[in-house]
Amino acid sequence: MAYLELQNIIKRFGDVRVVEDISLSAAAGEFIVLVGASGCGKSTTLRMVAGLESPSSGRIIIDGRDVTAASPAHRDIAMVFQNYALYPHMDVAQNMSFALELAKTPRAQIDARVAEAARILSIEHLLRRKPKELSGGQRQRVAMGRAIVREPKVFLFDEPLSNLDAKLRGHMRVEIALLHKRLGKTTVYVTHDQIEAMTLADRIVVMDQGRIQQVGSPDEVFNRPVNQFVAGFIGSPSMNFMPARVASEGGALTFVGNGFRCAVPAPMHEAAARLKDGQAVLGVRPQAMRLGAADAELALPVRVEVAEYLGTETVLSCCLRDDAQTKVTVLAPGHHTALMGSEVVAGASASALYAFEPGGHGPSLSA
Numbered sequence: 159m160a161y162l163e164l165q166n167i168i169k170r171f172g173d174v175r176v177v178e179d180i181s182l183s184a185a186a187g188e189f190i191v192l193v194g195a196s197g198c199g200k201s202t203t204l205r206m207v208a209g210l211e212s213p214s215s216g217r218i219i220i221d222g223r224d225v226t227a228a229s230p231a232h233r234d235i236a237m238v239f240q241n242y243a244l245y246p247h248m249d250v251a252q253n254m255s256f257a258l259e260l261a262k263t264p265r266a267q268i269d270a271r272v273a274e275a276a277r278i279l280s281i282e283h284l285l286r287r288k289p290k291e292l293s294g295g296q297r298q299r300v301a302m303g304r305a306i307v308r309e310p311k312v313f314l315f316d317e318p319l320s321n322l323d324a325k326l327r328g329h330m331r332v333e334i335a336l337l338h339k340r341l342g343k344t345t346v347y348v349t350h351d352q353i354e355a356m357t358l359a360d361r362i363v364v365m366d367q368g369r370i371q372q373v374g375s376p377d378e379v380f381n382r383p384v385n386q387f388v389a390g391f392i393g394s395p396s397m398n399f400m401p402a403r404v405a406s407e408g409g410a411l412t413f414v415g416n417g418f419r420c421a422v423p424a425p426m427h428e429a430a431a432r433l434k435d436g437q438a439v440l441g442v443r444p445q446a447m448r449l450g451a452a453d454a455e456l457a458l459p460v461r462v463e464v465a466e467y468l469g470t471e472t473v474l475s476c477c478l479r480d481d482a483q484t485k486v487t488v489l490a491p492g493h494h495t496a497l498m499g500s501e502v503v504a505g506a507s508a509s510a511l512y513a514f515e516p517g518g519h520g521p522s523l524s525a
């Protein structure tokens with residue numbers, strides 16, 4: 159049963175609609191990640207759950223109660239912000255206790271909860287320090303501690319790791335996953351980082367231009383993206399896209415692109431035959447491409463523009479030999495910097511091929 163529910167939420171700022179009819183539900187204990195590019199409306203959505211913004215229309219339900227009009231303090235939620243939002247004049251223990259003091263929680267209970275949260279987050283030795291005496295990662299831990307002590311029904315995280323350096327971000331990501339496992343609370347987490355989304359989420363909500371594009375498990379959004387936008391957003395390096403038209407060659411449906419052709423895989427036949435003007439966008443992940451695979455079902459003649467060796471693999475940034483505007487990234491195991499400037503064939507099997515109606519939000523041909 160849904161524990162947190164957003165029903166037909168629309169948000170306008172003046173004439174600008176930033177959230178367009180979002181409906182979403184989270185089960186008790188579920189970890190939901192809202193992901194999307196800057197400005198897609200994910201923070202606004204989270205802030206409406208928190209009660210920091212009011213929806214223009216729609217309802218928000220938490221644990222069976224309509225909280226659409228309730229103040230943040232009466233929603234039983236706790237939010238962790240990107241900029242930590244700690245009180246600078248209070249020490250760590252005071253920052254963590256403050257909300258409980260306001261709620262007139264008995265002192266002994268406050269002390270016990272602060273001690274327990276400090277233990278979970280390994281910040282016991284920092285309790286008497288002021289925020290300015292802490293590193294970014296330590297401040298973020300205190301912000302999480304402040305959320306934990308309130309024992310909320312729902313945790314909300316708004317880009318909590320984006321102010322940290324890459325190494326610390328990876329470390330804190332693991333801590334958040336462990337914390338969720340331990341506390342089991344329903345969580346909504348906003349990020350523009352698809353690695354955070356993939357690693358933390360039970361279900362990922364991919365947003366673009368105020369709308370939900372896809373809701374699914376990390377496996378679903380990675381392997382079965384519903385449109386080109388989702389396919390391009392999830393996965394690193396991003397999926398390669400190439401324009402192609404569908405032609406009937408000798409009775410067989412074929413994708414024909416600039417300098418390559420490839421049989422349309424059987425599961426896409428019906429959708430490919432229905433395409434407007436026969437135009438499609440093919441997609442293939444950099445990890446699925448093999449160098450020199452001239453006999454592969456999809457064999458792309460490419461020119462290697464840049465080759466970056468990362469220690470165990472090389473990222474080859476290429477363009478189609480017959481169309482320099484179409485870029486193709488190949489992630490090849492081993493050391494291949496010598497290929498810079500040369501022409502090679504990058505191949506992929508038909509099972510690794512995606513195809514979409516053009517325009518970004520057109521459906522996948524295998525959906």
Ligand SMILES: Nc1ncnc2c1ncn2[C@@H]1O[C@H](COP(=O)(O)OP(=O)(O)OP(=O)(O)O)[C@@H](O)[C@H]1O
Pocket residue numbers: 171176194195196197198199200201202203350
């Ligand atoms: N108070 C406001 N008044 C007017 N427009 C706003 C307001 N708050 C947000 N917006 C606009 O709403 C859109 C969505 O903003 P939002 O912060 O939800 O996006 P986001 O996906 O979280 O982006 P980011 O990752 O950059 O935080 C943006 O175009 C933003 O400029």
